Structures are given as C-alpha cells and as structure tokens.
Amino acid sequence: MSYKILEKKQIAPQVHLMKVLAPDVAKASKAGQFIILRIDETSERIPLTIADFDAEQGYVTIIFQEMGKTTKQLAKMKDEDELQDFAGPLGTPADVRDLGTVILVGGGVGIAPVYPQVKAYREAGNKVISVIGARNKDLLILEDEMRDASDELHVATDDGSKGHHGFVTDVVKQILDSSEDVARIVVIGPPILMKVAAGMTQPYGVETIVSLNPIMIDGTGMCGGCRVSVGGETKFACVDGPEFDAHKVDFNLLMSRLALYRSEESECLQNHEC
Ligand code: NAD
Ligand code: FES
Known part of the structure; x- marks a missing residue:
C-alpha cells in the first residue's frame, strides 16, 4: 500500500507542510498523536506529530523541518508522489478536557503539533491562550491559523523581528504573573524550551505538559x-x-x-x- 501526497509546500525556510491521503489514519486521529512514515522500502522510519487531520476528506497534515538525510529527501517530494508507509495514529491522545483557562505554547516547528491541541482544547470549552515563538519572523509558522483557533495569541521572536523580543517562556511568565487563573500549560518544541518551561512553571504550581x-x-x-x-x-x-x-x-x-x-x-x- 502507498500513500499519495495531495499537497506539498514550503511554509518557512527549511520547513515544509504535506497533506497525505490516509483515510484510515485521518478517521482515527486525535490531537497529540503522531505517525511514522517511510519514503520507500530502503528509507529509515521517521516519527512526526500530526499537525492537522480531516476525517471527511481523508487526509493528515504533517509539518517537518529539514534536519537529516530523510527529511531532506522528503522535502524534495512533490504533489502526487507517494510514500511507502504512513503508520498511525500512534501514541496516546492528549488528555483534553474542560479545565478553564489553558496556555498552549509552541516553539519553532513545535507550533505544528500545538495547533490541533488548540482546536481541541477550545472545542472542549476552555479559554485558550496561545503563545508561539521562533528565532525570527520568517520562521514563525501557522500564525494566522493559530490566531483564528485561539482566544488570545501572543507572539515572540528571539531577534525581536515580531512580537515580544525574547523567548516564549518570558511571555508565559508574564501571563502567570498577571491575574489570569491558569489550569494547565502545554509546551511543545525543542527539548531545551520544554526543560526551561518546566523549571519556570514549577514555582507557580501550574500543571505543565510536554510532548517528548x-x-x-x-x-x-x-x-x-x-x-x-x-x-x-x-x-x-x-x-x-x-x-x-x-x-x-x-x-x-x-x-x-x-x-x-x-x-x-x-x-x-x-x-x-x-
Ligand atoms: P528553535 O531552536 O528555533 O526554538 C524555537 C523557540 O523555542 C524559540 O524561538 C524560543 O521561543 C524557544 N526557546 C528555544 N530555546 C529556548 C531556551 N533556552 N529557553 C526558553 N525558550 C527557548 O526551534 P526549532 O529549530 O524550530 O525546533 C526544532 C526542534 O524542535 C527539534 O529538536 C525538533 O525535534 C523539536 N520538535 C519537537 C516536537 C515535539 O513533539 N516535541 C515537535 C516538533 C519539533
Ligand atoms: Fe520502540 Fe517506542 S519507538 S518502544
């Protein structure tokens, strides 16, 4: 069995979005889960968190950064090309419930897996405050989609080219220091961001979830x-x-x-x- 690429586009330097026709995976997907794909029989298997899915149209969206040999090869694929394997959904879905106010944090390419969670937390009745950040404004992905899906969106860039000049963790700290009563924080991005965020939120006693x-x-x-x-x-x-x-x-x-x-x-x- 093979899986057709319905759409492939570059959305930032070295970052690509791909919609893959996989009706069974799309039908069963929930926010927080991932897939493992293989380009062909000789390729390595790479895990990618699901960035979106459409059960009716039967496709799953993945967003990936060119990092190694396989992601560079994947980046060269085009509409109508086919992937050998697209296994999923894998992993335990995010524990999405109505908790009150939640902060969803996406750093760099980690904004992609945060997006379906923003939609799911909002649908469950939460007030969703999203905080997204990247090294510079050109690397900021899904800004419009995140704005539409969230109750509030905050942007940070390391170089100050858009929004707050600094890390997403600075913005989360500012929100926690305000009067906002936050029930949960979800952070997805590079491991150093998740580590720093965990240390920052601990003194506030707010439940903090990371996607490893x-x-x-x-x-x-x-x-x-x-x-x-x-x-x-x-x-x-x-x-x-x-x-x-x-x-x-x-x-x-x-x-x-x-x-x-x-x-x-x-x-x-x-x-x-x-
Ligand atoms: P990046 O290095 O550009 O960082 C993105 C943002 O994270 C920064 O703009 C900043 O706001 C925050 N950040 C980075 N370092 C920080 C620090 N020391 N303190 C506080 N905040 C900090 O990110 P990138 O290059 O887009 O990310 C790539 C990494 O993300 C890869 O390692 C990839 O594996 C990982 N990733 C993880 C997941 C996941 O599911 N956990 C999903 C996608 C990508
Ligand atoms: Fe093999 Fe998790 S990837 S046990």
Whole structure:
C-alpha cells in the first residue's frame, strides 16, 4: 500500500507542510498523536506529530523541518508522489478536557503539533491562550491559523523581528504573573524550551505538559528506543506518551539520548547513502 501526497509546500525556510491521503489514519486521529512514515522500502522510519487531520476528506497534515538525510529527501517530494508507509495514529491522545483557562505554547516547528491541541482544547470549552515563538519572523509558522483557533495569541521572536523580543517562556511568565487563573500549560518544541518551561512553571504550581520527541524506531513499544525517565520510572514515549508531566521528566537524559547518534547522522547526511 502507498500513500499519495495531495499537497506539498514550503511554509518557512527549511520547513515544509504535506497533506497525505490516509483515510484510515485521518478517521482515527486525535490531537497529540503522531505517525511514522517511510519514503520507500530502503528509507529509515521517521516519527512526526500530526499537525492537522480531516476525517471527511481523508487526509493528515504533517509539518517537518529539514534536519537529516530523510527529511531532506522528503522535502524534495512533490504533489502526487507517494510514500511507502504512513503508520498511525500512534501514541496516546492528549488528555483534553474542560479545565478553564489553558496556555498552549509552541516553539519553532513545535507550533505544528500545538495547533490541533488548540482546536481541541477550545472545542472542549476552555479559554485558550496561545503563545508561539521562533528565532525570527520568517520562521514563525501557522500564525494566522493559530490566531483564528485561539482566544488570545501572543507572539515572540528571539531577534525581536515580531512580537515580544525574547523567548516564549518570558511571555508565559508574564501571563502567570498577571491575574489570569491558569489550569494547565502545554509546551511543545525543542527539548531545551520544554526543560526551561518546566523549571519556570514549577514555582507557580501550574500543571505543565510536554510532548517528548526521543529517537523512535517501531513506535509500538517493542524496541525500547524511545525510553525516557519520568518521575524516576522508565516510560516508552511512543505508547506511554508522547505527553508527560513536565515537572517529572528527566530532560538531561532526553537530551543526551537525542545526541547519541549525532556523528552517525551527520556522516549519513554527508554520504547520502545509508
Ligand atoms: P528553535 O531552536 O528555533 O526554538 C524555537 C523557540 O523555542 C524559540 O524561538 C524560543 O521561543 C524557544 N526557546 C528555544 N530555546 C529556548 C531556551 N533556552 N529557553 C526558553 N525558550 C527557548 O526551534 P526549532 O529549530 O524550530 O525546533 C526544532 C526542534 O524542535 C527539534 O529538536 C525538533 O525535534 C523539536 N520538535 C519537537 C516536537 C515535539 O513533539 N516535541 C515537535 C516538533 C519539533
Ligand atoms: Fe520502540 Fe517506542 S519507538 S518502544
């Protein structure tokens, strides 16, 4: 079986959006879940969080950044091309309930997986305050979509080219310091952002959820590649997560495991033949 690419476009430097025809995956998808795709029989499997899905039209949207050999190859694909595998939805859906006011934070490419959660939290009756950030305004993705889906949108850029001059965590702190009564914060983005956010929100005692992105292979709990430490216990992000209580995650272990194959990854990128 193969999966047709209905639409492929570049939405920021080195960031691409792809709508893939996968009716069964689209029908079963829920916010917070991910897919694992393979370009062809010889390709590696890569996990990507679902950025949107349309059960009626039968497609799933993914957004990815060119990082290594496979994502660079994926970036070259065009409308009507086909992917060999598109397995999902995988992982436990986000625990979306009516809690009152929630803050949804997306950093860089992490804005993509936050988007379906913004819609789901709003549909569940919450007041949704979204905070999105990127290194500069050109790297800011889904700004209009996030504005439409949220009750309030705050923007931050590291270089000050749009919105608050600084990190998304500065903006979240400002909101927590205001009178707003926040029930939950969800943060998705680079591990360093999730680590810093967890440390920042802890003194406020606000429940904070992160979506972890360790190395994954099978995505079904069989290989142990995605193991993370949460509250001193080993968890498999692909089946026990990807969402966990940020205040219990061992981010240093996550970051050191993510760096394990860095030299092989760059060698592979240079050789283009692994
Ligand atoms: P980036 O490095 O450009 O950072 C994006 C934003 O995160 C920054 O603009 C800033 O607001 C915040 N940030 C970064 N460092 C921070 C710090 N030290 N303190 C506070 N805030 C900080 O992000 P990028 O290059 O778009 O992200 C790529 C990374 O995101 C990759 O590692 C990718 O694997 C990860 N990612 C994770 C998920 C997930 O599901 N967890 C999804 C998509 C991408
Ligand atoms: Fe293999 Fe999670 S990816 S156990």
